[in-house]
Amino acid sequence: MRTGVAGAASARSLEVCGDGSGSSSQLSKFRQQEFAVRAQRRAFALSASIEDVLVAAADRASDRLKRERPEFSAATLNKVAYFIPSLFGVGALLALFFSVSTIVLCALAVLPAAFRILVVLSPTQGPRRASCAIAQEALPIYTVIAPLHREARVVDQLLSAIERLDYPAEKLDVIVIVEADEPATRAAITRRKHRLPITVVPAPPAGPRTKPKALNIALELARGSFVAIYDAEDRPESHQLRRALEAFQSAGNDLACVQAPLCIDSDTTWLARYFTAEYAGHFDVFLPKLAEFGLPLPLGGSSNHFRTAALREAGGWDPYNVTEDADLGMRLARLGYRCGVIESTTFEEAPATTRRWLGQRSRWLKGWMQTFLVHMRQPQRLFHELGPGGFATFFLVVGGNAFVALVHPIFVVGLCWRLAFGPEGSIDAGLCGISIVAGYGPSVALAWRGLSFRGVPDKIRILAWTPLHWLLLSGAAWWAAIELTHAPFRWNKTEHGLDRPPGVASALVELSRRVAGLKRRGELPQIWIDATYNVVDRRRLPRASS
Numbered sequence: 001m002r003t004g005v006a007g008a009a010s011a012r013s014l015e016v017c018g019d020g021s022g023s024s025s026q027l028s029k030f031r032q033q034e035f036a037v038r039a040q041r042r043a044f045a046l047s048a049s050i051e052d053v054l055v056a057a058a059d060r061a062s063d064r065l066k067r068e069r070p071e072f073s074a075a076t077l078n079k080v081a082y083f084i085p086s087l088f089g090v091g092a093l094l095a096l097f098f099s100v101s102t103i104v105l106c107a108l109a110v111l112p113a114a115f116r117i118l119v120v121l122s123p124t125q126g127p128r129r130a131s132c133a134i135a136q137e138a139l140p141i142y143t144v145i146a147p148l149h150r151e152a153r154v155v156d157q158l159l160s161a162i163e164r165l166d167y168p169a170e171k172l173d174v175i176v177i178v179e180a181d182e183p184a185t186r187a188a189i190t191r192r193k194h195r196l197p198i199t200v201v202p203a204p205p206a207g208p209r210t211k212p213k214a215l216n217i218a219l220e221l222a223r224g225s226f227v228a229i230y231d232a233e234d235r236p237e238s239h240q241l242r243r244a245l246e247a248f249q250s251a252g253n254d255l256a257c258v259q260a261p262l263c264i265d266s267d268t269t270w271l272a273r274y275f276t277a278e279y280a281g282h283f284d285v286f287l288p289k290l291a292e293f294g295l296p297l298p299l300g301g302s303s304n305h306f307r308t309a310a311l312r313e314a315g316g317w318d319p320y321n322v323t324e325d326a327d328l329g330m331r332l333a334r335l336g337y338r339c340g341v342i343e344s345t346t347f348e349e350a351p352a353t354t355r356r357w358l359g360q361r362s363r364w365l366k367g368w369m370q371t372f373l374v375h376m377r378q379p380q381r382l383f384h385e386l387g388p389g390g391f392a393t394f395f396l397v398v399g400g401n402a403f404v405a406l407v408h409p410i411f412v413v414g415l416c417w418r419l420a421f422g423p424e425g426s427i428d429a430g431l432c433g434i435s436i437v438a439g440y441g442p443s444v445a446l447a448w449r450g451l452s453f454r455g456v457p458d459k460i461r462i463l464a465w466t467p468l469h470w471l472l473l474s475g476a477a478w479w480a481a482i483e484l485t486h487a488p489f490r491w492n493k494t495e496h497g498l499d500r501p502p503g504v505a506s507a508l509v510e511l512s513r514r515v516a517g518l519k520r521r522g523e524l525p526q527i528w529i530d531a532t533y534n535v536v537d538r539r540r541l542p543r544a545s546s
Helices: 025-047 050-068 079-095 099-121 152-163 183-191 211-221 240-250 270-292 308-313 324-334 354-375 379-421 427-454 459-463 466-486 503-520
Strands: 142-148 172-179 198-203 226-229 255-259 262-264 304-307 338-341 346-348
Touching (some): 050 198, 050 211, 079 099, 079 354, 079 379, 079 466, 099 270, 099 379, 099 427, 142 152, 142 211, 152 183, 172 183, 183 198, 198 211, 211 308, 226 240, 255 308, 270 338, 270 427, 270 459, 270 466, 304 308, 324 338, 324 354, 324 379, 354 466, 379 427, 427 459, 427 466
Parallel strands (some): 142 172, 142 226, 172 198, 255 338, 262 346
Antiparallel strands (some): 226 304, 255 304
């Protein structure tokens, strides 16, 4: 039995469940090419050692996008382009010395904030909840990919979470990809008892040593019609795969990916608590709104669920982009696909120390800069493929995230300088103040709304750290801009499993998050207690007379 996609909204015809081919000539041609390539790979594999096969797979993972779609690869960027963010930051600093350029700079800083407010406050019909259940025998093979590097501490937690997924074991294709020269994680996988068959693939230590390269190697081996990506510290809700399939089934053929919201469940430091606020605003408020309007989604790096055929057609991930998720979301939109958001949470751990937080955030911002530079090489083509709304989303979200973080300390210094030494009532001081508020305001508003959505208390205590958070964000942006000039493909690894609260506290935090989610979705059972019913002797007691 096969469950098809109702209401095709695109010329593409991709199946939802099963392995049949679509009717699109473009897709048929693509699959014929894939079949020929796979036949060559099988012939090579029969005559080569496993090491040779893995090295060849790693080479293909690194070069496929660069070779087949060079305009989408960060590897083909001109070296001079890597200096643009740093030069822009210096230019923004010089702009404060002239009133006209200050006005222009202020307008550019306010636009991203205005766009976010416009998107969130614009009325929509609300997300349509997919309610069609898929019969057990019709469920397709689902590939789950988990790239791990120096993650021995959290291997058991991740694999236990995957084993808890509500999906038939015989239809799960779990691929764990580990760096070949990192034995600790592989030993941790070997030590535990597994309730699911798991394929462990060693990734050859060839450059670039990035997460997207590892994902592409695993994609070569994926058997499922759908692919889910989980990070080492992830704990998805058990029904997530089924929720994703329901979303694909109830949508048109152009839905290539659905994003499950990420939620931080560690609160050991103020940085971790603020991370919770950021994620709540972004995944629970902003991304669903973008999806409702059909705008491109800058995907999160985890809990993405893809149609395998669409993902392969798009060329997979860019191994040379250190924020491969946001880049892939834009590339899918340029190819005519769209992404959605489902109601199923994945819980994560936040980097709780300033050093680890800066390392992770600078990598994210460096990747946003890479993504902006890659896609803006042909702005007219980009506008044509994304349309006005999509182009505005790309420019003000992808470009705006990095730009606003770069110029924020410039406005802070400019405001302090003009208040101390400038003429009284200076217009420039007011412009600097407006730009700072434009950064703080939408961030606080989105985070407040997201925290309320998640049922998190003490919102004022969390969001009071916003000014310090923005200064750290600016430091990460400048670090990213500088690193982009000399180490564009360096992957700043984030260590996990270091900031888990004590066992009981951790369980209580996660329980409160899950209860809030059940209550939000209307799935929390209601228990009614009748005071006139004696539970001990099971007898009705007479009501008191009034």
